[in-house]
Amino acid sequence: MDVLVVDDSAPVRARIAAICADVPRVDRVFEARSIADALSILDQNRPRVVVLDLHLGEESGLSLLRRLQGSNLVVIVLTNDASEVHRRSCVALGAHYFFDKSTEFDALPLVLAREVARPPA
Numbered sequence: 788m789d790v791l792v793v794d795d796s797a798p799v800r801a802r803i804a805a806i807c808a809d810v811p812r813v814d815r816v817f818e819a820r821s822i823a824d825a826l827s828i829l830d831q832n833r834p835r836v837v838v839l840d841l842h843l844g845e846e847s848g849l850s851l852l853r854r855l856q857g858s859n860l861v862v863i864v865l866t867n868d869a870s871e872v873h874r875r876s877c878v879a880l881g882a883h884y885f886f887d888k889s890t891e892f893d894a895l896p897l898v899l900a901r902e903v904a905r906p907p908a
Contacts, residue, residue: 788812788813788814788834788835788836788902788903789813789814789815789816789817789832789833789834789835789836790807790813790815790816790817790834790835790836790837790838790899791816791817791818791819791825791828791829791832791834791836791837791838792804792807792816792817792818792819792838793819793820793821793822793824793825793837793838793839793840793843793848793851794818794820794838794839794840794843794865795820795821795840795842795843795844795846796840797820799840799888800818800820801818803838803865803895804816804818806895806896807838807895807896807899809896810896810899810900810903811900811903812903813899813903815832815834817832817834820843820844821843821844821846822843822846822848822850822851822854825837825851826851826854829860834860835859835860835861835902835907836860836861836862836863836899836902837851837855837860837861837862837863838863838865838895839851839852839862839863839864839865839882840864840865840866840888841864841866841868841873841877842866842867842868848864848866849876849877849880852864852877852880852881852882853880855881856880856881857881859907861883861884861902862881862882862883862884863882863883863884863885863886863895863898863899864877864882864884864885864886865886865888865891865892865895866885866886866887866888867887867888867889869885869886869887869888869889869890869891873885884898
């Protein structure tokens with residue numbers, strides 16, 4: 788299974804990518820710092836899971852989430868802005884999971900392991 792990590796912070800993106808790469812049966816982890824980068828990677832590589840931050844510099848991860856609606860991608864939102872308003876918005880836009888980076892970071896490998904075990908949609 789391939790994973791795309793979308794976060795504008797290079798150190799955070801690298802940390803998330805390393806966590807993803809350590810999950811058994813995750814084959815490749817792609818990294819994007821912007822929505823344009825993410826769309827290009829999605830078009831060329833077709834990962835099954837997207838780990839998405841909500842704040843991408845001047846861009847909003849919600850914009851990418853809107854564009855992913857109706858796709859077969861599993862979207863995991865991992866953000867420092869984990870307000871209930873954002874949680875509801877992300878779920879309404881199709882996010883499968885919503886985690887707070889500061890308190891729920893450890894949930895990411897568990898969710899990925901669950902998704903790896905699930906047959907593709």
